[in-house]
Amino acid sequence: MPLEFVHSPTQQTFDIGSRLTRLLTLLFSLVIVFNTIFAFSVLVNLKSLDTCMFLSSDCSWSAHIDYIKDKAWSRVNILRSLKFTLDRLTLETINMTFIRPLLEYGDIIFDNCTAGEKQELDKIQHEAARIVTGATKLVSIDKLYSDLNWQPLSDRRTNHKLIFMFKIKSNISPTYLVNLIPLRPADPRYNLRNSSDIPLIHCRSTLYYNSLVPSAIRAWNTLDSSFKSADSIQSFKRLISNTPKVPHYFNTGPRRLQVHHTRLRLDCSLLNYDLYRKNIISLQACLCGDSESVRHFMLFCPLYTSYREDMFESINLLVPGTAITLDLLLKGNVRFTDPFNSQLFSIVYSYIDSTKRFI
Template sequence: MALFRLRKSWVGQYFYYTKKIRLASAPARRCSCIETVLNSDLEKISSWANQWLVNFNPSKTEVMFFSFRDIAQPSLTFDNTPLNFVDDHKHLGLTISHDCSWHTHIINITSSASKVLSSMRMLKFKVKRSTLNNIYILYLRPLLEYASVVWDSCTQYEKDTIEKLQYEAARIVTGLTRSVSIQNLLTEVGWVSLADRRIMQKLILAYKGNNGLLPDYLIDIFPPTVHNSNNYELRNNTTNFVTLPSRLEIYSKSVIPDSVKLWNNLDSPTHNANTLTSFKSKLKNKFKSPIVPSFYLIGERFYNVVQTRIRNRCSNLNNDLFYNHLRDYPDCSCGHGIEDAEHFFFKCSHYADARRLLFINTRRFHPLSTHKLLHGIDSLTIEENKSLFLEVQTYIKSTHRFSSTAS
């Protein structure tokens, strides 16, 4: 297939012209066939433009050849100007490559996202956690997900590259370190993986296609549907798509075949959602998006980060450093036991005065425990938990145990 990008110089708009050509078996004859047919069509376009006073710019016209093999490029001319063949072409923010790979597009995503990440990194200890979270959702995640159902057929390595950008953003938002597991990191920040979000987007696309909620030009490329009924369960009636046969793996992983496969494997209760809103709600429940308590976000940024790190065992407490293979011993400098969270809050002799004040100010929440100080108390209101967390952060600040600067 050849793709032409024809630019109208007089209005700065674009015409796109595509034409499939059935190729002969011999390579030389293939090239000759392509050259003859496309040059003929280009002459017709030029004649039409002259008739209707439309000015194209041949020097800015690009040609792309889609092929898995190296094929000799034909000589194509438009308005007596030789056309330029390109390997990649960016159209509406999506970089298409001549070999049907998404490598160049993923590189472009990484480059754009890295700039936003750099800005977030500079603000890591200057703005609140909620602000950093909003920056990610409004500015970074759209870059990572733009047209993602289309390029989701990329390699696993490229998918992992995109996923790592979200992990880095989650570490900036929460202040957690690389020693925290990915599952705990996403739970702390309240996000699901980008891979799961792409699955949900494909299922939403399939739901819209199955229920006629897409434009006709998209519905037409979905396969027909069949009604499956279970004789033993009357409620297990679903409408599936006919499975699309595929000879090439690159086609089977593309957006429509993969969406069809995901839809056909979906459970009946989610399948039979009456509205798009209820379908999205069931998908969210299915993929279990974590809920972050609002009191996790409060307080002075630095001490909020310290409390978050203690909660996830990646703080500068000696036992956390020992647990993460960053220190050879877990003992506290007071000489009376291992310096873990419980020792820091309840036992260490260095912080007796600060601890006494903490116990006085949190008397209404007694009896206290390490879990309550770090995770909150389920029986309390949000405001009461906020009050408890602020007292904990005041204690952390008054101990001077943690450096005033952090990475």
């Protein structure tokens, strides 16, 4: 008789477990491959910056600005498609790497373009900022920049001009650029407060007045002397930028809840009061009858009392004796460590999710 191998229950369980392990390994490998292909496709679409500058015979920058707009908006559209897929930090990194350099390539040269052309570039940065934070078009641009600690493009162009002048004054720039700057008199007749300023260039037209060298000299002359005496280009950049970093805990948590929390912080949420302020709806009342503001929703609305009590209890367990204010719930506390603030935000996210207000 042929031998028959009888599989014990233990062996059968082992076979099923090993098959399940192989299946999970295969699925995990497919996920990794999919993510790799997805990331690669994004990078291929973004491509290299391959920027250039268009010079017109009439000294206008319209052709160049149109070129920048077309390339930048195509990349903003890709960024928008990833708005709820990637976290805030990753979206900001993509913007800083692939979009903002387009808006700033040669910006000190074309800064004498028209005000309307500058506004077109600002719109691109504003939309990128809304995508990164998840804010809506109802948001105040000042609050949006403050939440991201971004500088307006106009301020960054001024800073780039100051860096251009610092390199010239430090003899880092080529000679042909150094020769563009007028020299101060060797022996001034009077010892005036502005005797160290660079002489201004006489300009017969507004276009030349706003061009690189005359405007850079004016910006340099208004700069504090302590900045001018920086010992290196790196320290000079730090002095003129002086923008604080965004708290790390702003980037934590599930993206959907992170977006709703940010909208509450920036007063551009779907609460009735925020919509009423922008004339989108005619009534600002909550279902409970009071005005549905951010403060009302987070601290007082009787519809969410049980969820709020759970939130307050969890916060008191995390940081006993802490006064619970609206600022604490929306911005955290700089005296706490990042892990503590991250846990605090997680508790607030749970409250927002539990209320089902923004579904």
